Every structure is written in C-alpha cells, then in structure tokens.
Amino acid sequence: MADRPGAVTIEVPAQAEYVAVLRAAAAVIASRLDFTLDDIDDLRILIDEAASVLLTSGAEGALHCVIEAAGETIRFQIRADVPSGGTLPEEGFAWSILRALAHEVTSETDAEGQVIAVTRRRGPVLDSVL
Amino acid sequence: MELKISQRLVGTTVVVALSGEIDLASAEQLRSGLVAGESDADTSMVIDLRGVGFIDSTGIGELVGCRRRCLDAGVALAFVVPDGTMRKILHVTGMDAVFDMHHDELAAVTSVTIDG
Numbered sequence: 001m002a003d004r005p006g007a008v009t010i011e012v013p014a015q016a017e018y019v020a021v022l023r024a025a026a027a028v029i030a031s032r033l034d035f036t037l038d039d040i041d042d043l044r045i046l047i048d049e050a051a052s053v054l055l056t057s058g059a060e061g062a063l064h065c066v067i068e069a070a071g072e073t074i075r076f077q078i079r080a081d082v083p084s085g086g087t088l089p090e091e092g093f094a095w096s097i098l099r100a101l102a103h104e105v106t107s108e109t110d111a112e113g114q115v116i117a118v119t120r121r122r123g124p125v126l127d128s129v130l
Numbered sequence: 131m132e133l134k135i136s137q138r139l140v141g142t143t144v145v146v147a148l149s150g151e152i153d154l155a156s157a158e159q160l161r162s163g164l165v166a167g168e169s170d171a172d173t174s175m176v177i178d179l180r181g182v183g184f185i186d187s188t189g190i191g192e193l194v195g196c197r198r199r200c201l202d203a204g205v206a207l208a209f210v211v212p213d214g215t216m217r218k219i220l221h222v223t224g225m226d227a228v229f230d231m232h233h234d235e236l237a238a239v240t241s242v243t244i245d246g
Contacts, residue, residue, distance in 0.1 A: 016153070016154035016155035016157075017155045019153055019154060019155065020151065020153070020155070023184070038215075041214075041215045044184065045184075045186060045215070045219065048153060048184075048186045049186055049187055052153070052154045052186060052187065052188060055154060056154070092187065093187035093190050093191055093223045094186075094187040094188075096187075096222055096223050096224070097186070097187055097219065097222055097223065100222035101222065
C-alpha cells in the first residue's frame with residue numbers, strides 16, 4: 001500500500017495530541033477528490049477513531065499512517081506497536097462509529113504490531129442522514 | 131483547535147458551553163469542565179455543543195459519564211445540539227435516544243427546569 005503512487009505516508013508520535021494532524025491530512029486528501037463536506041467530516045472521524053483505538057490500547061512509539069486515494073475511494077491504514085499485545089477489542093463507541101461511517105473496516109495483529117484499515121467511498125454510508 | 135469551556139447561570143440552571151474540538155487529547159480537560167459544572171449545579175444543567183467543531187467517541191464517552199453522574203446526583207441534564215455531524219455521531223452511538231437534546235438553549239433550559 002505504501003509503495004503505490006498516490007499514497008501518502010504520515011508518521012506521528014503515538015500521543016493523543018497528534019491525532020489532529022492525521023485528521024487534517026485526511027481532510028485535505030478527501031477535499032482533493034471532490035468529497036462533499038459530509039464525506040470529509042466522516043473521514044476525519046474515521047481516522048480519529050482508528051488512531052484513538054490504537055492509542056487507548058496502549059500504542060507506543062509512532063502511529064504509521066498510509067492514506068491512499070483512488071477514484072472515488074479513500075483507503076487508509078494505521079499501524080502501531082501495541083506492546084500489551086492481543087487482539088483489539090472491537091466494541092464500544094469507537095467501533096460503533098467506525099462500522100457506521102466506513103464502507104469497510106478491519107483490524108489485524110501481525111508481527112509488527114496492530115493495524116486498522118478503513119475504506120470509505122464518496123457518498124453517504126448511512127441511509128438516513130440526519 | 132483547542133477546547134474552550136465556559137460556564138454561566140441561566141436562572142437556576144448551570145449552562146456549560148463547549149467550543150473547539152473534543153478528542154482524546156482534550157477529554158481530560160472536558161471532564162474537569164463538566165465536573166465543575168456538575169458541582170455548581172443545584173438541580174439542573176445544560177451542555178451547549180453548538181460551538182463544537184469536532185467530537186469523537188472519547189467525547190461521547192465523557193458526555194455519557196456526565197449524564198450518569200447527574201442522574202446519581204439528581205441533577206436534570208439537557209443538551210443543545212446543532213444539526214449535522216454532531217447529531218449523526220450521537221445517532222450512530224445510540225445516544226440520541228438517551229440524551230435530552232434540543233436545538234436551542236431556551237428549549238434545553240426549559241426542559242430541565244419544568245420537571246424539577
């Protein structure tokens with residue numbers, strides 16, 4: 001994913017203060033794809049929730065984020081080293097939001113740490129937007 | 131954008147107005163502000179979210195915590211919630227069915243004072 005053209009790679013310290021940087025980056029990339037303001041809001045929330053899940057699980061070092069835009073789709077993944085290990089608990093408000101606003105969301109644990117990957121296409125996910 | 135918290139009294143109701151961004155980084159500050167409002171509230175409190183440009187699950191969790199503490203203390207709590215993303219987030223977390231939500235301050239203050 002990181003090696004593909006058009007992919008943006010950002011690494012920030014694994015600290016809550018830096019999640020705003022990821023939100024801003026996601027918003028800029030989405031706005032270049034003609035995403036609507038609602039879509040951009042959704043994407044900011046998605047990247048924030050993915051980062052927050054890793055941070056509250058005890059991520060250390062850096063959050064390694066790759067954002068890839070193709071056509072009407074944005075995919076991003078955030079990888080972090082979570083020394084306490086284990087599978088991320090997929091519950092709580094963060095996961096409710098991730099599942100509701102993403103077209104696809106997965107979490108994985110591999111040798112290098114934990115990864116949350118999210119796919120969001122242009123256009124609303126929710127049938128009834130309030 | 132940092133979180134700003136202001137508090138004032140409308141009649142007997144403590145109104146806590148939030149503006150800025152609510153996320154993991156500002157959650158602790160938010161909790162302190164809400165707890166301060168709760169301790170000053172006699173019977174009713176309103177949280178005004180109209181100035182909030184961003185809220186995530188961490189922020190929703192803090193609002194839920196505040197509601198729980200208010201219930202325990204017998205303080206009626208209502209929210210002023212703008213249309214758009216804020217209501218969407220409250221909807222997808224199911225909290226729109228739990229929170230006493232209004233579009234303006236007068237309606238929120240009326241709601242928490244009329245029953246009490």
